[in-house]
Amino acid sequence: MKTRHPGPAKVDRSFRPDRALEWAMGAFVLFGMLALFIFVRPQPPAELTSANAAQAMLDFRENLPTASTASRIGQVTAGAAAADVLEVLGASAEDAEAAVAALRQTGLVDRKRMRPGTALTAYFDESAMQDDTSRLIAVSIKPDARNTLLATRQADDRFFVSVLTARMMTSHRRVAGEIETTLAAALTEGGGKPGHATSLAALFPDDAALAAGGLRGDRFDAVFEIAEDERGNFIENGDLVFAAFNGTNSHGSWYRYTPGDSGRTEFFDANGVAAQPFLTRFPIGRVPINSGFGQRYHPLTGYLHLHTGVDYRAPAGTPIQAAGDGVIAFIGFNDGYGKHVRISHKRGFETLYAHMSKSAGLAAGDAVKAGDIIGYVGDTGSATGAHLHYEIRRNGRYVNPMTLELPSGRNLASEPEEYAAFLKQKAMIDALRGATVPDSLMAATLLPVVHTSSP
Template sequence: MTKKRLGPAKVDRTFRPHHMLEWTMATCVVLGMLLLFIFVRPQQPESLASADAAQAMLDFRENMPSASTANRIGQVTVGAAAADVLEVLGASAEDAEAAVDALRRTGLVDRKRMRPGTALTAYFDESTLQDDTSRLIAVSIKPNARHTLLATRQADDSFFVSVLTARLVTSHRRAAGRIETTLPAALVGAGGTPAHAAALAALFPDDPALSTGGQKGERYDAVFEVAEDERGNFIENGDLVFAAFNGVTSHGSWYRYTPGDSGRTEFFGSNGVAAHPFLTRFPIGRVAINSGFGQRYHPLTGQLHLHTGIDFRAPAGTPIQAAGDGIVTFAGFSEGYGRHIRIRHKRGYETLYAHMSGFAGLAAGATVNSGDVLGYVGDTGSATGAHLHYEIRRNGRYVNPMTLELPSGRNLASEPEEFAAFLRQKAMIDTLRGGTVSDMLTASNFLPVTQPTSP
């Protein structure tokens, strides 16, 4: 028994003077459809965006229905959602909604609305192309650079989605030169991203200007990963793997490497030494922890709240040391923290030391170095006993001092096998840069750039 296909109700467009209201409504429907066609901007099948789209469909040949099909292409716009586009291309309202819902269930398409500009290729049964609505056989979209989706009609008239994931090959690109405007602009112009510029700047914390773009004339050299498909088409940028900088206030070079024993990726200097931690997790040494970071019931109020730091157990009077170099921004008393000190560090970090019994002669505005004594453990403020409450904030947000990714200061040169593996990767990166000696940043000329003198 052939299942009757549902379609939209036909509109009677015959003009009858005594049915003026019906004629007006019909006119509105026609105008509405014309406007929708304008929004959708359907294209002819010959105008595929690229040969890649056609190639992607060849990869789906086994998933396509056996019926003879014809395809039409439309584009999601601000004024026309995906289901609207399919209806304009000729699908019934029911088929359009079913196909779009199936695509959304993959999790690769926005649950509410596809992005404007998303192209949909609709495949119809050729035998129904003369009807007001055509039998939708399949719908193909490319929601991102990695994936292509094909929703095909099943025997029960539901739609099943096949997902094609591009096979990626990792290659590398180099960006090197002098800053003309800003470091992000320079890297983006060479095929990198603002994220690469931020990662490079983070490796040189002694140069605060670099995090905001650097200065004209400063030299940079960066190598980053690039993901490409099997045909060599660019898919997306990957991680920064090498960074060198020759600026007014800082200079150096760093190689990204993942030791086999720890699995922790860090940047190491050419001598195999990782960046030294600029903050410590243990401002009074490795002592017992009373309470960790996260949600807990407050010991005094009994209310569930976020415990914003780590409580270290220690006898009253234990010296508290600065976690890193910085400037004291507050040294005083509050009801909750008791006597406490705040220190502003580089890279947007801030530390706080609370419940102190006394200060070591410090006041707001004082400069401290890592390891300097700030004060002593106590139980002032909202405390049930002597301990240090220690917080770290990054760009104003609380972070867990125990899980925060900090440089290790590890020296691979003391580990022969690991150091040999690092040197092999370093040699590969140097080759990518055009040889072991860069034309622009050689060991002999890698010196600080001097500020230009006034004429």
């Protein structure tokens, strides 16, 4: 008997409605899932869209490598310029020069060399080191008490400078008490500066001891301006506005005031009278001027040089008067000045009178008064004709006799409007001092120790 093996099964290809429905449902589901995958993208939550989405991305930065930024501080010295300092700190020579050049464009730093002592803060991207130098990204300096400069590298590698200027407000500070060592030390301890002591002493020119620092136990009272920012932080000291002194050799009080008509600031006493002039600009009267103070070509040598005085044109033999009270420091002859006289005056001033034909019989050490005749106009020495060469020196330095600010002796009491304005300012200063009468400094209530106060 032969065994029959079953052959391949036949597929029933006849249409069956129940099977067709199953196929249609499966195809629809598959197509729908594919459509969702292709056309639908994940979206952030509604609260993280737009700007908030960008902010949210910052949370991922901690997972990314960051640049290594470092700040280093250096200081300009007499032997190291600003660019040199930046190179020492790690900048390339090109970056250092570019940053310093940008800082100079502000006009707030010297065009040639920054002042020794100027501090620079340099910021580097240390991830971009090359040849032992770091990529300089910014430099900050403070050229003065008011301003801060920041030079930052831009996308084109140029440095752009921003200037931050503090908003300034003027206030006042009072320092009063007794001198224990020197006036400068007492004022500095109270928040002033040594220059305030110099200004105060200059108001009492006949007190040599005060000019040298004062005597122990001498009493003083000073008010000066101070500059503060909008938060009340101290920035710098300003000018002296009031000074009083009650010492062994002198006493008095002075108020700074600027008359509206002249615009010239002076110190006036409590009665509105300015200090009397102690020098004159015109020792032979108001005569024509041949040559003023400043650079000029010498009429004999032809070289450009500083003309250290003023040349007054006058006939030979015209009397020359002492410009102020003083002592003859020198009388003699040399090739330049010819026959000349030099007089020492108070407050560190000297006057010189050159090219005289003869002197008036004086000798070194003789005391003279303002207006005394000390000699006569001539043409001795390096002179092209009869004239007076007149110099004023202050603490050994030449000053322009025509522009030097000298006391005027002006009396505001004779000018009702100016006097009223002066009294108003005086009252403000007295209020700062807590004073009730002009002579309160002289009262026994003056504190024996330094103290400060500000409104």
